Amino acid sequence: MTILHIDASINGENSASRAISRSIVDQLTIEIGGGEILYRDLAADPLPHLTLDAFADTSALDEFLGADTIVIGAPMYNFTLPTQLKAWIDRIVVAGRTFRYTETGPEGLVPGKRVIIALARGGFYNQGSPAAAFEHLETYLRGVFGFLGIEPEFVAADGLSVSPEQREISIKVALGETVRLAA
Numbered sequence: 001m002t003i004l005h006i007d008a009s010i011n012g013e014n015s016a017s018r019a020i021s022r023s024i025v026d027q028l029t030i031e032i033g034g035g036e037i038l039y040r041d042l043a044a045d046p047l048p049h050l051t052l053d054a055f056a057d058t059s060a061l062d063e064f065l066g067a068d069t070i071v072i073g074a075p076m077y078n079f080t081l082p083t084q085l086k087a088w089i090d091r092i093v094v095a096g097r098t099f100r101y102t103e104t105g106p107e108g109l110v111p112g113k114r115v116i117i118a119l120a121r122g123g124f125y126n127q128g129s130p131a132a133a134f135e136h137l138e139t140y141l142r143g144v145f146g147f148l149g150i151e152p153e154f155v156a157a158d159g160l161s162v163s164p165e166q167r168e169i170s171i172k173v174a175l176g177e178t179v180r181l182a183a
């Protein structure tokens with residue numbers, strides 16, 4: 001089994017999404033007893049913004065297509081995903097490779113993959129709350145992976161900017177969730 005592990009936080013060792021994505025990969029590795037892990041740090045080694053020429057570089061797409069499981073650390077920046085992660089999404093959403101248009105509408109071409117996403121958000125965006133309309137991270141990722149034929153799983157640490165106590169509790173709960181996910 002090949003796991004593709006992606007991080008995008010600019011916060012280095014203080015990053016919650018990095019800690020949670022790492023824990024997911026660790027738990028999966030224990031569960032399956034090995035496997036190949038490919039790691040891409042989009043903050044340390046960013047992909048350039050998409051250009052027509054950039055489509056010629058299929059390295060990110062090939063990595064994605066070759067992976068059975070993809071684990072993504074996704075912090076919320078300005079209500080959505082970091083541009084570093086968006087640049088990666090732009091490389092893997094490719095007509096004819098990961099989706100196609102048919103007479104009955106678009107069709108995802110990579111249904112067999114497991115995608116697990118570690119969300120880290122400063123606030124709370126629960127359904128029905130006033131902030132819910134500003135949530136464009138989880139909703140976007142659910143939509144774009146759904147477009148490819150994948151239903152992503154999420155582990156979320158929320159309210160990380162509310163207080164140090166809340167941050168500690170949210171990260172602890174999310175790290176606990178990673179054990180359940182891998183089982």
Ligand SMILES: Cc1cc2nc3c(=O)[nH]c(=O)nc-3n(C[C@H](O)[C@H](O)[C@H](O)COP(=O)(O)O)c2cc1C
Nearest residue numbers: 009011015016017075076077078079120121122123
């Ligand atoms: C540039 C920047 C923008 C942010 N924008 C938001 C935001 O719009 N909404 C929110 O709830 N939290 C926001 N935050 C808080 C982060 O989501 C929070 O700190 C989270 O822990 C970041 O993930 P990380 O710890 O993996 O870096 C922002 C943080 C940064 C650095």
